[in-house]
Amino acid sequence: MSECGPNTTMGVPQPHTLFVPVSPGLESLLFQEIRKIGGIRPKALSGGVEYEANDHILYRSLLEIGLGLDVRLRLGRFTVRYLDAIVRMVAELPWSHWLGAGQHVEIRATSRRSKVMHTTAIEERVHSGIRRAVGSLASENSEPWRVFARMERDQLEVSLSMAGLPLHQRGYRLASxxxxxxxxLALALLSLSKWSAxxxxxxxxxxxxxxxxxxxxKARGIPPGWDRTFHVERAPIFDPMRWNSIRDRLRLHMAEEGAxxxxxxxxxxxxxxxxxxxxxERAGVLPDLSLAVxxxxxxxCFHQLRETPSGWWxxxxPYGDRVRGGNLRPLFQTIGRLFTELPPGFHLGLLVEDAALAHNTGVSLQSQLMLDHGGKKVRLYCS
Ligand SMILES: C[S@@+](CC[C@H](N)C(=O)[O-])C[C@H]1O[C@@H](n2cnc3c(N)ncnc32)[C@H](O)[C@@H]1O
Structure with a gap:
């Protein structure tokens, strides 16, 4: 059983190769976010953006990316033609920089067009390889480190989530x-409808x-990941001084509430x-919002905004069955009427499942992107 050698090096390779997955269709918006934080040689791929990063950019990615779903660090990629070779190759990856002993890991394998297609067996071998590298692993107890083992044309790519919980879980939304x-997706709607902060x-x-x-x-400059923790903070090589200096710099750019x-x-x-x-309140923006039943x-708001020359709605x-069911046509006609009563500098952006409903507003709306929301295909329409 011979395999070609891993093209990884021991030590902590810098720059890291990162991959940030995103909802399909949002790759180019994510690409711009990553460029803004200094991601090196970003490449928009289908389903995400890959780029290189030193620790500084890795930390900024976690704190500042709002559209991506995770930040995955690629630990290694090697050719695999036999299941049993996986343990040795995975054990050679620099796990001990990221995982201390006794951590809980969860492995998700996929395989396409490869000799080794049995994903449960791949997961078991990857688990054994990690255990060999770090000593012991916990079976549960804490939020797991998520490991991705992606086999494609006999190339096994192993990545580790630096985030832990998905990035969209900012930490403020306990009540829904x-x-x-x-x-x-909310942030994507704001970008796609060109709302200006x-x-x-x-x-x-x-x-x-x-x-x-x-x-x-966004208007206040509060980074999306500001209120939550990330798994990278538990890594043996985590650099708290660097992390805190990035946070201090971000804090300097935040505006006062209500400003x-x-x-x-x-x-x-x-x-x-x-x-x-x-x-x-948890998100730190309650004083900025006017809320009403x-x-x-x-x-x-429609009375208050009569004198305001421009803005965004x-x-x-409601999507119909998911929230209310029934005939939503009159509701969309009402939306159209209310919108036309607003000053002409107002813009409308509606996320709807059914194109006919958007047309019921009577407003000239252009269809923007299709998004997958909770298994439903929804589309953004903008005036
Ligand atoms: C799809 S949900 C919006 C979810 C929201 N974007 C969020 O992140 O939680 C639609 C909302 O419209 C509200 N709704 C339904 N009919 C309404 C109406 N005629 N006037 C005002 N609100 C209505 C529902 O109570 C529900 O909260």
Whole structure:
């Protein structure tokens, strides 16, 4: 049983190769985020962006990427034609820099167009290799380190999540409304609808407040990962001085509460507004938001915004069966009427499942990106 040697080196290779997965369709927006934080030689691939990074850029990636779902560090890639070779090759990777003994790991293997296709067996061999490298592993007890073993054309690529919990879990959303929008998708809606930070923003179907909270945090300069922890902080080679100096620099750029923009949220469901309030409080932006319990036709923002020359109304109204069922046509006609009563400098962005509903607004809307939201294909329409 012979295998070609691993093309990895011992020690902590720098720069690291990172891969950030993202919801399909958002690769180019993520690419821009990664360029902004200094990612080296970024390449937009289908399903994510790959780039090189030193520790500084790795830490910034975790704190500042808002659209990606994870930050995965590629530990090694090698050719595998026999299952049993995996243990030795995986054991040679520099696990001990990242995992102390007694950690809990969870391995997810995939295999395509390869001689070794049995993913459960790959996972077992990868687990044994890691155990050989670090001594012992816990079977559970804490949030696991997530290891990805991806076999493609006999090349096994092994990566380790530096994030732990998915990146979209910012830490502020404990309370959720009926069909909450994922935080990364809310941020994507803001970018795709070209909302400019500092401009008034309305969400009359705000549910647990995700769109408004993501916007208010962006306007205030609060990085997406500011309030949470990451697995990299537990790594033996974690550099707390560097981490803290990055955080100190980010803190310098944050604006005072209430200083930037106006954020108007309403929902007919009192429980949803309660969730929005407590989420906004945890997210540090409650003073920036004006929240009200009201059906869309009576949302107080429409009176307040009559004199405001421009702004954005961005919402994901009910999808039908998931939230309310029934005929949503009159609701979208109401949205259209209310929008046309706003000053002409206002923009509309609606995330909807059914194109016909968007057209019921009577507003000229262009279809933007299709997104997968909780197994539903939804599309953003913008004026
Ligand atoms: C798809 S959810 C919005 C989820 C929200 N973006 C979030 O992140 O939690 C739709 C929301 O519209 C609200 N809703 C439904 N019909 C409404 C109406 N006529 N007026 C105001 N709100 C309504 C529901 O209570 C629900 O919270």
């Amino acid at each position: 409304g009926k069909a909450p929008l994922r935080e990364d 500092g401009s008034p923003l309305v969400d009359t179907f705000c549910g647990s407040g995700t769109i408004l909270i993501e916007a208010a945090r 930037v923009g106006q954020f108007w949220g309403s929902d007919r469901d009192a429980g949803a507004i309660e969730s929005a309030r407590s989420n906004a 009201a059906p869309v036709g009576q949302a107080p 961005i919402s994901n109204p």
